[in-house]
Amino acid sequence: MRETSPDRVFIFDTTLRDGEQSPGFHLDANSKLRIARQLEKLGVDVIEAGFPISSPGDFEACRRIAREIRGATVTALARAVKEDIDAVWGAIKEAENPQIHIVLSVSDVHINRKLGMTREQVLARGAEMVAYARSLCENVQYSPEDAGRADPDYLIETVETMIAAGANVINIPDTTGYCLPYEFGELVRRVMSEARGSSAALFSVHCHNDLGLAVANTLAALAAGARRVECTINGIGERAGNTSLEEIVMLLNVRQNKLGLECGVVTKEITRTSRLVAELTGTPVQPNKAVVGANAFAHASGIHQDGVL
Numbered sequence: 001m002r003e004t005s006p007d008r009v010f011i012f013d014t015t016l017r018d019g020e021q022s023p024g025f026h027l028d029a030n031s032k033l034r035i036a037r038q039l040e041k042l043g044v045d046v047i048e049a050g051f052p053i054s055s056p057g058d059f060e061a062c063r064r065i066a067r068e069i070r071g072a073t074v075t076a077l078a079r080a081v082k083e084d085i086d087a088v089w090g091a092i093k094e095a096e097n098p099q100i101h102i103v104l105s106v107s108d109v110h111i112n113r114k115l116g117m118t119r120e121q122v123l124a125r126g127a128e129m130v131a132y133a134r135s136l137c138e139n140v141q142y143s144p145e146d147a148g149r150a151d152p153d154y155l156i157e158t159v160e161t162m163i164a165a166g167a168n169v170i171n172i173p174d175t176t177g178y179c180l181p182y183e184f185g186e187l188v189r190r191v192m193s194e195a196r197g198s199s200a201a202l203f204s205v206h207c208h209n210d211l212g213l214a215v216a217n218t219l220a221a222l223a224a225g226a227r228r229v230e231c232t233i234n235g236i237g238e239r240a241g242n243t244s245l246e247e248i249v250m251l252l253n254v255r256q257n258k259l260g261l262e263c264g265v266v267t268k269e270i271t272r273t274s275r276l277v278a279e280l281t282g283t284p285v286q287p288n289k290a291v292v293g294a295n296a297f298a299h300a301s302g303i304h305q306d307g308v309l
């Protein structure tokens, strides 16, 4: 047994935003609310309810979730423009613990080709929008999009600038699922140790599964010091999906003695949550999927019991 008590990892569920964004996964407001209620029972720390500027229906879904959910932080996504931030704040301000989430690219390929901006312009825009969001809400998360393919020095400068502007959570995304676990862990370690002011912020990661490494990359980031994890139920999400909540949570549980990490998820609610998301999205879970697949379930219950014992 470990002598020190385990470190807390915060679970950020983005099933209703990144998961819902992928083609074929549309959820109406009632379905989103049902999933949010189940996520509350599951004990996640943060629920990302949606992308309010995207449609009046999504704005309304976010507003209903923010009004009803208690315990978990409720957040929603904004690009680094005032209209998006106003829409997020309009939708989530009635939450018990609201958080505004701002995303803006950090890789040159995105900055030049997608935004048609310079690095300096992106830094200035990001800082201005973080400060604006902070004037509305105490909790502001900044995600430098495509961090996995960015120049690390510019990424570090970005993180410093956004913390100075008022961001209290920095989320490092591997947007295209490109990184190897040791590269991604090293990137997170470097940013956390070299960015001035980083001890004032909570570090989070958001990994995609294009090469099947989302969970491995997330675990590498936790080993490097990140303490918040963005993930989705059944690993749904754009393209090959996101880090699967059930896999990362069961890893933390089953290997707690080795990892020295714990989270607040109620593991006995995992199967119910997985089934609800599969039903409401109309997308069944592959039978051999780790932890929640039909063939894996008996085994998962077994390892869970061992973990409890």
Ligand SMILES: [Zn+2]
Pocket (backbone or CB within 6 Å): 018, 175, 206, 208, 237, 238, 242
């Ligand atoms: Zn994503």
